[in-house]
Amino acid sequence: xxxxxxxxxxxxxxxxxxxxxxxxxxxxxxxxxxxxxxxxxxxxxxxxxxxxxxxxxxxxxxxxxxxxxxxxxxxxxxxxxxxxxxxxxxxxxxxxxxxxxxxxxxxxxxxxxxxxxxxxxxxxxxxxxxxxxxxxxxxxxxxxxxxxxxxxxxxxxxxxxxxxxxxxxxxxxxxxxxxxxxxxxxxxxxxxxxxxxxxxxxxxxxxxxxxxxxxxxxxxxxxxxxxxxxxxxxxxxxxxxxxxxxxxxxxxxxxxxxxxxxxxxxxxxxxxxxxxxxxxxxxxxxxxxxxxxxxxxxxxxxxxxxxxxxxxxxxxxxxxxxxxxxxxxxxxxxxxx
Amino acid sequence: xxxxxxxxxxxxxxxxxxxxxxxxxxxxxxxxxxxxxxxxxxxxxxxxxxxxxxxxxxxxxxxxxxxxxxxxxxxxxxxxxxxxxxxxxxxxxxxxxxxxxxxxxxxxxxxxxxxxxxxxxxxxxxxxxxxxxxxxxxxxxxxxxxxxxxxxxxxxxxxxxxxxxxxxxxxxxxxxxxxxxxxxxxxxxxxxxxxxxxxxxxxxxxxxxxxxxxxxxxxxxxxxxxxxxxxxxxxxxxxxxxxxxxxxxxxxxxxxxxxxxxxxxxxxxxxxxxxxxxxxxxxxxxxxxxxxxxxxxxxxxxxxxxxxxxxxxxxxxxxxxxxxxxxxxxxxxxxxxxxxxxxxxxxxxxxxxxxxxxxxxxxxxxxxxxxxxxxxxxxxxxxxxxxxxxxxxxxxxxxxxxxxxxxxxxxxxxxxxxxxxxxxxxxxxxxxxxxxxxxxxxxxxxxxxxxxxxxxxxxxxxxxxxxxxxxxxxxxxxxxxxxxxxxxxxxxxxxxxxxxxxxxxxxxxxxxxxxxxxxxxxxxxxxxxxxxxxxxxxxxxxxxxxxxxxxxxxxxxx
Numbered sequence: 001x002x003x004x005x006x007x008x009x010x011x012x013x014x015x016x017x018x019x020x021x022x023x024x025x026x027x028x029x030x031x032x033x034x035x036x037x038x039x040x041x042x043x044x045x046x047x048x049x050x051x052x053x054x055x056x057x058x059x060x061x062x063x064x065x066x067x068x069x070x071x072x073x074x075x076x077x078x079x080x081x082x083x084x085x086x087x088x089x090x091x092x093x094x095x096x097x098x099x100x101x102x103x104x105x106x107x108x109x110x111x112x113x114x115x116x117x118x119x120x121x122x123x124x125x126x127x128x129x130x131x132x133x134x135x136x137x138x139x140x141x142x143x144x145x146x147x148x149x150x151x152x153x154x155x156x157x158x159x160x161x162x163x164x165x166x167x168x169x170x171x172x173x174x175x176x177x178x179x180x181x182x183x184x185x186x187x188x189x190x191x192x193x194x195x196x197x198x199x200x201x202x203x204x205x206x207x208x209x210x211x212x213x214x215x216x217x218x219x220x221x222x223x224x225x226x227x228x229x230x231x232x233x234x235x236x237x238x239x240x241x242x243x244x245x246x247x248x249x250x251x252x253x254x255x256x257x258x259x260x261x262x263x264x265x266x267x268x269x270x271x272x273x274x275x276x277x278x279x280x281x282x283x284x285x286x287x288x289x290x291x292x293x294x295x296x297x298x299x300x301x302x303x304x305x306x307x308x309x310x311x312x313x314x315x316x317x318x319x320x321x322x323x324x325x326x327x328x329x330x331x332x333x334x335x336x337x
Numbered sequence: 338x339x340x341x342x343x344x345x346x347x348x349x350x351x352x353x354x355x356x357x358x359x360x361x362x363x364x365x366x367x368x369x370x371x372x373x374x375x376x377x378x379x380x381x382x383x384x385x386x387x388x389x390x391x392x393x394x395x396x397x398x399x400x401x402x403x404x405x406x407x408x409x410x411x412x413x414x415x416x417x418x419x420x421x422x423x424x425x426x427x428x429x430x431x432x433x434x435x436x437x438x439x440x441x442x443x444x445x446x447x448x449x450x451x452x453x454x455x456x457x458x459x460x461x462x463x464x465x466x467x468x469x470x471x472x473x474x475x476x477x478x479x480x481x482x483x484x485x486x487x488x489x490x491x492x493x494x495x496x497x498x499x500x501x502x503x504x505x506x507x508x509x510x511x512x513x514x515x516x517x518x519x520x521x522x523x524x525x526x527x528x529x530x531x532x533x534x535x536x537x538x539x540x541x542x543x544x545x546x547x548x549x550x551x552x553x554x555x556x557x558x559x560x561x562x563x564x565x566x567x568x569x570x571x572x573x574x575x576x577x578x579x580x581x582x583x584x585x586x587x588x589x590x591x592x593x594x595x596x597x598x599x600x601x602x603x604x605x606x607x608x609x610x611x612x613x614x615x616x617x618x619x620x621x622x623x624x625x626x627x628x629x630x631x632x633x634x635x636x637x638x639x640x641x642x643x644x645x646x647x648x649x650x651x652x653x654x655x656x657x658x659x660x661x662x663x664x665x666x667x668x669x670x671x672x673x674x675x676x677x678x679x680x681x682x683x684x685x686x687x688x689x690x691x692x693x694x695x696x697x698x699x700x701x702x703x704x705x706x707x708x709x710x711x712x713x714x715x716x717x718x719x720x721x722x723x724x725x726x727x728x729x730x731x732x733x734x735x736x737x738x739x740x741x742x743x744x745x746x747x748x749x750x751x752x753x754x755x756x757x758x759x760x761x762x763x764x765x766x767x768x769x770x771x772x773x774x775x776x777x778x779x780x781x782x783x784x785x786x787x788x789x790x791x792x793x794x795x796x797x798x799x800x801x802x803x804x805x806x807x808x809x810x811x812x813x814x815x816x817x818x819x820x821x822x823x824x825x826x827x828x829x830x831x832x833x834x835x836x837x838x839x840x841x842x843x844x845x846x847x848x849x850x851x852x853x854x855x856x857x858x859x860x861x862x863x864x865x866x867x868x869x870x871x872x873x874x875x876x877x878x879x880x881x882x883x884x885x886x887x888x889x890x891x892x893x894x895x
Binding site: 040062065068168199200201205210325331332335336 | 559687
């Protein structure tokens with residue numbers, strides 16, 4: 001018996017080289033995107049089949065990890081582009097993408113339905129498709145008087161109560177650092193000094209930070225103002241709430257762009273148009289748990305639990321690109337003391 | 338030594354078996370990325386930027402220090418376990434052995450969650466203590482400190498130490514120790530002056546692997562340490578490669594890291610070789626000491642500690658996967674709903690496909706890394722001097738290079754040689770093999786080094802050929818080393834995510850990948866459910882591997 005199994009294993013080993021890649025298909029559209037977009041619980045399974053049916057174009061969706069890696073992959077392939085569309089270039093990555101020169105402009109007609117404030121690339125290299133606000137999410141079973149400003153977070157009563165993310169490794173982490181920069185300017189390091197006693201831990205990624213939070217490790221976590229929507233819509237609980245800050249929230253706008261030298265330019269343009277259409281936009285609220293950019297798209301009822309701040313904060317993409325590294329170094333120095 | 342055994346064509350060809358894959362699948366992508374990065378762009382060289390910043394030295398210093406402390410703690414905790422696995426016979430030993438590789442199959446994010454669920458401020462342990470002693474504040478505040486990092490690294494590595502050293506101890510001759518006792522030495526003195534030095538090859542061998550593993554640690558250090566106060570080189574590599582997209586810097590950091598790990602490995606390999614010379618002797622039959630009386634109590638205590646450190650966080654994770662709140666802040670009730678969600682939300686095909694893919698990759702990885710690791714161990718133990726040590730060190734390095742950088746290297750290489758590459762399963766398996774076979778090498782080489790040269794020589798004198806000698810004399814003596822290596826190779830492949838993401842076809846999903854996707858989509862409890870499935874699956878496979886390796890189900894019979 002064992003000999004037989006061993007023999008089978010040896011055969012497997014011999015067959016290893018034959019176990020190689022299959023052939024390629026013909027005309028299609030190649031999209032690079034971040035993992036949670038492509039995931040079974042992401043937008044892709046809801047919108048890609050609809051697009052394929054509508055246009056007759058066959059989509060090859062390639063997930064390359066985080067949104068930073070989407071841009072990185074496009075940069076690595078600059079000489080010989082394979083992708084047509086890259087999804088995941090947000091307002092913090094925009095300047096980097098432009099400097100790399102990997103995208104080419106396209107102005108979709110659908111942009112007419114997008115509010116001026118959300119069209120974050122005046123050159124149309126990137127087209128916005130959804131947006132959200134960074135926000136502190138709190139556990140209302142524990143916190144009765146939620147913080148109302150960044151300054152409130154430094155209060156003694158929130159000692160060791162806040163979970164943040166590291167701006168060196170996480171998108172929301174970087175978003176929060178930029179939030180403090182846009183709120184405090186050059187004094188942001190002083191703010192972090194005051195904030196440090198309130199921090200329980202700084203995690204590597206949003207996933208681990210939010211996981212710690214839902215396990216009851218700390219009552220406040222950095223996330224998106226629309227995060228409560230998930231808990232309301234899928235877990236039927238309004239226990240987790242977003243804290244509205246009166247001085248405004250830092251904003252994240254996510255977009256997609258057409259790769260310069262894209263092999264299937266026409267199909268790429270059709271896809272960008274599709275992203276702004278109602279068929280795509282209506283899936284965003286409950287799948288990506290973000291706000292759709294198309295102002296004609298109606299929000300589900302559960303979105304009443306998402307905070308939509310009156311004031312939104314943003315830094316200029318050029319300023320981010322220029323000063324980002326310096327801010328992060330200052331941050332590391334301040335927080336690691 | 339039998340110099341003649343590796344002369345001639347057969348011996349030389351054997352060198353190529355481990356060398357060629359390492360060169361092509363590891364050193365080639367690595368050098369592509371280094372060359373690319375060091376050609377440099379505008380501005381000062383990345384090394385100048387790196388070393389002009391005092392922060393770099395702080396990070397390097399901390400990385401070395403935490404890896405050192407973690408290694409020492411893991412070894413100390415692992416030694417009693419090694420004795421249990423190697424010398425004692427008791428019921429449940431096979432299960433205990435199978436459990437040793439479990440931490441390696443779990444993606445770090447799940448390990449972090451498991452720790453928080455068990456040790457956290459509102460974790461199982463603290464709530465239990467608060468309930469029993471009527472306390473207001475959590476009494477056991479170990480998380481978010483240096484000790485938490487060490488605890489988590491011990492969680493990963495002391496089972497590894499116990500397994501590797503135990504495999505060696507199993508066939509360790511009692512003769513010298515008995516002689517020492519007869520000559521009047523006490524048990525403590527005998528242990529420290531005879532037994533412990535005898536185990537040194539295995540201890541150094543395990544230390545090298547544990548050190549590498551802790552050196553590469555990233556999420557565990559950041560989250561459980563409490564933030565950027567505790568930063569390892571790997572965090573900075575990740576930042577440079579993925580966030581700042583400063584490839585020069587990433588390559589420079591990776592080069593510094595690789596250099597540090599190489600020198601560390603060189604030292605452990607050298608010490609292992611030196612120690613091996615002092616203990617070469619007859620191999621004994623497997624240990625069958627039965628536990629009795631006071632010994633039982635002592636070992637009971639040790640096993641309780643093992644359960645507390647390793648099993649409890651994992652059990653808490655499993656428990657979590659069966660719990661749900663009925664109403665907003667209602668009581669927790671037992672439920673299967675997370676498992677149901679796992680198999681119904683996206684159709685049954687997804688989870689099944691993930692399980693199937695993971696199992697196929699892991700089985701192929703084991704099949705390929707066993708012969709590779711064995712050949713590598715064989716040629717490096719049988720060659721004298723610097724060359725053997727150098728090759729052994731070089732073959733260990735895949736464990737010590739940032740997978741982020743290696744992934745970039747693979748990507749560049751593929752773009753260079755296969756412009757039409759769109760992902761293949763064979764490439765995934767190849768990458769898994771490169772990561773996994775150093776474990777087989779380490780696991781086997783300690784046992785191989787200890788085999789007395791007179792044994793195979795005697796077999797040869799009696800007319801057996803090299804191959805027959807190997808099959809009938811050497812193979813049985815290194816069997817438990819092979820089984821251990823196979824288990825770890827299997828575990829590493831099951832848990833791997835970075836290379837899989839880069840090299841697999843876009844639609845190839847594995848269990849860890851599905852786990853990350855669940856967590857990224859707010860589905861933490863379903864992730865716990867899938868994690869529990871992963872563990873159960875692995876325990877079953879480890880038991881199967883042990884059975885294949887020919888270890889009897891009933892230790893009493895041996």
